[in-house]
Amino acid sequence: xxxxxxxxxxxxxxxxxxxxxxxxxxxxxxxxxxxxxxxxxxxxxxxxxxxxxxxxxxxxxxxxxxxxxxxxxxxxxxxxxxxxxxxxxxxxxxxxxxxxxxxxxxxxxxxxxxxxxxxxxxxxxxxxxxxxxxxxxxxxxxxxxxxxxxxxxxxxxxxxxxxxxxxxxxxxxxxxxxxxxxxxxxxxxxxxxxxxxxxxxxxxxxxxxxxxxxxxxxxxxxxxxxxxxxxxxxxxxxxxxxxxxxxxxxxxxxxxxxxxxxxxxxxxxxxxxxxxxxxxxxxxxxxxxxxxxxxxxxxxxxxxxxxxxxxxxxxxxxxxxxxxxxxxxxxxxxxxxxxxxxxxxxxxxxxxxxxxxxxxxxxxxxxxxxxxxxxxxxxxxxxxxxxxxxxxxxxxxxxxxxxxxxxxxxxxxxxxxxxxxxxxxxxxxxxxxxxxxxxxxxxxxxxxxxxxxxxxx
Amino acid sequence: xxxxxxxxxxxxxxxxxxxxxxxxxxxxxxxxxxxxxxxxxxxxxxxxxxxxxxxxxxxxxxxxxxxxxxxxxxxxxxxxxxxxxxxxxxxxxxxxxxxxxxxxxxxxxxxxxxxxxxxxxxxxxxxxxxxxxxxxxxxxxxxxxxxxxxxxxxxxxxxxxxxxxxxxxxxxxxxxxxxxxxxxxxxxxxxxxxxxxxxxxxxxxxxxxxxxxxxxxxxxxxxxxxxxxxxxxxxxxxxxxxxxxxxxxxxxxxxxxxxxxxxxxxxxxxxxxxxxxxxxxxxxxxxxxxxxxxxxxxxxxxxxxxxxxxxxxxxxxxxxxxxxxxxxxxxxxxxxxxxxxxxxxxxxxxxxxxxxxxxxxxxxxxxxxxxxxxxxxxxxxxxxxxxxxxxxxxxxxxxxxxxxxxxxxxxxxxxxxxxxxxxxxxxxxxxxxxxxxxxxxxxxxxxxxxxxxxxxxxxxxxxxxxxxxxxxxxxxxxxxxxxxxxxxxxxxxxxxxxxxxxxxxxxxxxxxxxxxxx
Numbered sequence: 007x008x009x010x011x012x013x014x015x016x017x018x019x020x021x022x023x024x025x026x027x028x029x030x031x032x033x034x035x036x037x038x039x040x041x042x043x044x045x046x047x048x049x050x051x052x053x054x055x056x057x058x059x060x061x062x063x064x065x066x067x068x069x070x071x072x073x074x075x076x077x078x079x080x081x082x083x084x085x086x087x088x089x090x091x092x093x094x095x096x097x098x099x100x101x102x103x104x105x106x107x108x109x110x111x112x113x114x115x116x117x118x119x120x121x122x123x124x125x126x127x128x129x130x131x132x133x134x135x136x137x138x139x140x141x142x143x144x145x146x147x148x149x150x151x152x153x154x155x156x157x158x159x160x161x162x163x164x165x166x167x168x169x170x171x172x173x174x175x176x177x178x179x180x181x182x183x184x185x186x187x188x189x190x191x192x193x194x195x196x197x198x199x200x201x202x203x204x205x206x207x208x209x210x211x212x213x214x215x216x217x218x219x220x221x222x223x224x225x226x227x228x229x230x231x232x233x234x235x236x237x238x239x240x241x242x243x244x245x246x247x248x249x250x251x252x253x254x255x256x257x258x259x260x261x262x263x264x265x266x267x268x269x270x271x272x273x274x275x276x277x278x279x280x281x282x283x284x285x286x287x288x289x290x291x292x293x294x295x296x297x298x299x300x301x302x303x304x305x306x307x308x309x310x311x312x313x314x315x316x317x318x319x320x321x322x323x324x325x326x327x328x329x330x331x332x333x334x335x336x337x338x339x340x341x342x343x344x345x346x347x348x349x350x351x352x353x354x355x356x357x358x359x360x361x362x363x364x365x366x367x368x369x370x371x372x373x374x375x376x377x378x379x380x381x382x383x384x385x386x387x388x389x390x391x392x393x394x395x396x397x398x399x400x401x402x403x404x405x406x407x408x409x410x411x412x413x414x415x416x417x418x419x420x421x422x423x424x425x426x427x428x429x430x431x432x433x434x435x436x437x438x439x440x441x442x443x444x445x446x447x448x449x450x451x452x453x454x455x456x457x458x459x460x461x462x463x
Numbered sequence: 464x465x466x467x468x469x470x471x472x473x474x475x476x477x478x479x480x481x482x483x484x485x486x487x488x489x490x491x492x493x494x495x496x497x498x499x500x501x502x503x504x505x506x507x508x509x510x511x512x513x514x515x516x517x518x519x520x521x522x523x524x525x526x527x528x529x530x531x532x533x534x535x536x537x538x539x540x541x542x543x544x545x546x547x548x549x550x551x552x553x554x555x556x557x558x559x560x561x562x563x564x565x566x567x568x569x570x571x572x573x574x575x576x577x578x579x580x581x582x583x584x585x586x587x588x589x590x591x592x593x594x595x596x597x598x599x600x601x602x603x604x605x606x607x608x609x610x611x612x613x614x615x616x617x618x619x620x621x622x623x624x625x626x627x628x629x630x631x632x633x634x635x636x637x638x639x640x641x642x643x644x645x646x647x648x649x650x651x652x653x654x655x656x657x658x659x660x661x662x663x664x665x666x667x668x669x670x671x672x673x674x675x676x677x678x679x680x681x682x683x684x685x686x687x688x689x690x691x692x693x694x695x696x697x698x699x700x701x702x703x704x705x706x707x708x709x710x711x712x713x714x715x716x717x718x719x720x721x722x723x724x725x726x727x728x729x730x731x732x733x734x735x736x737x738x739x740x741x742x743x744x745x746x747x748x749x750x751x752x753x754x755x756x757x758x759x760x761x762x763x764x765x766x767x768x769x770x771x772x773x774x775x776x777x778x779x780x781x782x783x784x785x786x787x788x789x790x791x792x793x794x795x796x797x798x799x800x801x802x803x804x805x806x807x808x809x810x811x812x813x814x815x816x817x818x819x820x821x822x823x824x825x826x827x828x829x830x831x832x833x834x835x836x837x838x839x840x841x842x843x844x845x846x847x848x849x850x851x852x853x854x855x856x857x858x859x860x861x862x863x864x865x866x867x868x869x870x871x872x873x874x875x876x877x878x879x880x881x882x883x884x885x886x887x888x889x890x891x892x893x894x895x896x897x898x899x900x901x902x903x904x905x906x907x908x909x910x911x912x913x914x915x916x917x918x919x920x921x922x923x924x925x926x927x928x929x930x931x932x933x934x935x936x937x938x939x940x941x942x943x944x945x946x947x948x949x950x951x952x953x954x955x956x957x958x959x960x961x962x963x964x965x966x967x968x969x970x971x972x973x974x975x976x977x978x979x980x981x
Binding site: 007021023026045051057064105106107110126128152180227303307319329331335336345362388407 | 560901976
C-alpha cells in the first residue's frame, strides 16, 4: 500500500510502547454492534496506480470534451484559455498542501496571495473590500442576501427575474429556513432588461434587490436607477456577476451604486470542471459594512521586527470564535481556486484583461451577426458582452441543443433546461462565445443550426 | 546600494537585533534561500501583460449598451517569467504537508497522492460544462454515482447528497434535512443540542438554519454527558449534533444509546463526520443510529486543502432523512443511462428541500476522492484508520509523562491526541509552544481547540507519516515542552527562524487594511 509508510515491525514496536496487545485494543470503545470483522464487503480491494488510472480513464472517455468540438455553453460557467503557468503554480506543494493560514509566520505565501487577490477583486468590482473567497457564485449570492438582512434588519429580498435560476433556487431554499420572504420572477423576453417592473417591487420592507449583470439572457443595463430606487427605500443593491471577464469591458457594479457585489470567479484560472470546485467572489462598496461580511478576510500588519506581514483578521465575525452568533457558518473558502484566479489575473493585468474582454466581445458580435442570418433565428439582445439569447422561431431550443450535440456541436444552454416547463421561454437559446471560439466554430454552429431547424418539426 | 526593500525590510534593520540569526546585514534583505517578495501591486505595471492577445481596436463597434468601462480598473500585470517567480517565491514562505509533518488536529493533513491530481486533470473530467446535454457527460455522472455508492457502503447509510461544497455546507445540508423532515409532519421544533466540545461550525450551522442552540456538557473523561443530554430531550428538541470520534480524540462509546434516546424523543441524530478518517473501513456510522453525517473529502479522502479550500462535503442519510436530500441527485434509468433529478422532476424529487448550490457539486474533488478510494480499496482504507489511530496513541503515550493529557486515562485515543498547558512555567502558554515548534521545522498542532481543555493542543499525525518522522517530532515536541515547563523566556519571542516573527493580529483587526492602497 503505497501511501502507508509504517511497516509491520513498526506497528509491533509502537503497540508495545503503547502497551496494547493488538490494534483491536485501540478500538475497544467502539461497541460490538458496530465492529466489523474484516474489510467491508462489496467494495474492491486496493489497486495499483496503473489499474486505477485505467478505471478513471474509461470513465473520462465517456464524456464529450468541450475543447474537442465547437462549444457555446455559458449560463454561469465559461470556457476560457488558462495559461499553462497557472496550473504549474497551483500544483506547487507549498500552496497545494497547505491548510488555512492559522499560523501566519509560516503561511505568508498564502496570505500575501490572498491580500493581492482581495485587491484585484475589489478593483474589478469597483468596491472597497473583497473577502478571501466563498464556495461559488450561487452560495455567495445567498450570503449577500443574508448580509443585507443583517445590515438593514429587514427580511424581504427582491430578486430580478433575470437572475440565474440556480442562484434564485439557492436563495429560495435557504430562505425557507431563515423565514425570509423572497420575491422572484421569470425573465421577460425583451431586448433590454425591464427595470421598471423590478423597481416597482422594492418597498419599505425590502432588505435588498438582487440583479445580475450581465443578466441571465446576456443583457446589460445601467444599474444606477435601481441603486437609486433601492437606496430611496433604505434597501441595498446586490449585484451578481457570473462572468468576471465582462468587467474588463463594462462599468463595474460599484461605480453604479451596488452595495454588495458577488459573483462566480471560475472564468479566470479555474476551468469548467463540470460545475465545481468554483470560486465565490464577495465584495462591499462601503468599508463600514466590512464587519457584517461573511468568510475569511486577510489583512496587512507588521511582525515583531517591524516587517510587513499578513494575517487572517476580523475573525470575531466567524464561527470558530462566535459560534452561533457568527455572520456565517462558512469555514473553508476556495483558496486554491482563488490562487488560480489571481495568477491568471496577474498574467493578464489591466491591459490583458481589457484585450481579453475586447476579443470576447468581438467574436460574440461576429457570432450574433452570423446567427441572425440563419433562417428562423432572431437575436434578442440589444446589448451584450460575450453571451446573448437567440429565439428559434417556433422550435424548442432544448431539443435543438440535443440534436446539435448529436451532430458534434455543443450549441449553448437552452432556457428550457434552465426553466423547464415555461412555454414562453422554450424557444430561447443562450449562446456564449469566448476567445477560445474560432470563426470556423461559429460557421459550423450556424450551418448545423440551420440544418437542425429545417429538420426539426 | 541600500535601497528600501518593498517587502518591509529596511537597511537600518540590523538583523543582529533579533539576537539569533547573526551574520552580516544583506543589501536586499534576503538571506540566501530565504527570499523577500514585494506585493504584486508594487512590481506590476498597468501596460504589461503575460498573455498574448490582439490589441484593443478603439474604433471597433461595440454593443455594450453604452456602458463601456472608461476609467482605469487599477489592475497590474506581469510577464510570464515574472509571474512564475513572484508566486514561486511566495510559495516558499508557506508550510505544506509536502514539506514536513503537519499535525493539525481535526484538520487531517495527510499526504495528497499525485495520481489524484493527474486524474482530476483528464480533459474528460476537467473540460466539461455542467449544463452539457446529459448524454455527453455520462462518465461524469457515473463518477458521482460511484463515489456516492462508496460513501454509502463505507458508512452503512442508504442515501447520499453529493452537492455540498465543504464540511460546513454539508452540516447545513444535514440540518436542513432534519428541519424539512420535522416540518413535513407539522412538528415545529426549535432547539438543536450541541456538545460544548463541538467545532464552531456546528452551532453556527444550527443557528443559520433557524434553530436555537443549547450546549451539552462533557464529562470529566472527555465524552458527551449522556445523562445531561437525555434529561434535556423533549418535544422541542429537533436533534443533536455530535462529532464522533469527538474533538477530544475519543470515541463516543455511548453513541448508540444517545441515538436511541434522541429517536425515542422524536429527534434526529446529526453526526459531524470531520473525524471519519479514524474509523473509515472499520466502523460504519449507520450501525450507530446516525441520521445524517457529512464527510470531508479533503480530510478522510485526501483531496488537497489548498491553503483553505476548496473542500467537498457530501452527506450520507438514513432512510428517514434520505427523501429530503437536496437537488440535484443522480439516478440511473432502466437502460443504464445516468441522469440528474432536478427541479423539473416533480415526482422523483419527492420532498427534497431544494437546491443548495448551482450545478452538481465539487466534481474536481469527486474524481480525486474516487481515485483515492480505488487506490486503497476496502482493505487499505481499514489500514488507513488503524495506522492513524496507532500513530496518535503512540504520540499520546510518548508525551503523557511530561505533558498534561487530560483524557489519557479515558482509554485509547482515536486519530488525535489532546493535551493541555497545565504546569507551564514563567507565564508561558500553548501559543509559545506552537511557535517554538515552528522553529523546529514543524507546523504546529491545533491550538486552543477544543474549548473544553485549557490551552488545548490537539495533535493529529495521520497515517501517512513514517515511524522515524513521528519519533523525530516527539523528540522536538518534548524539547519544546520541557522549555515551557522550565519557563524559558526565549520561547515567548519564537519563532525566530520563520519568514516572519510574531505578527500583530490585534493591530490588524483594530485598523483593518484589507486591500493595497496606491
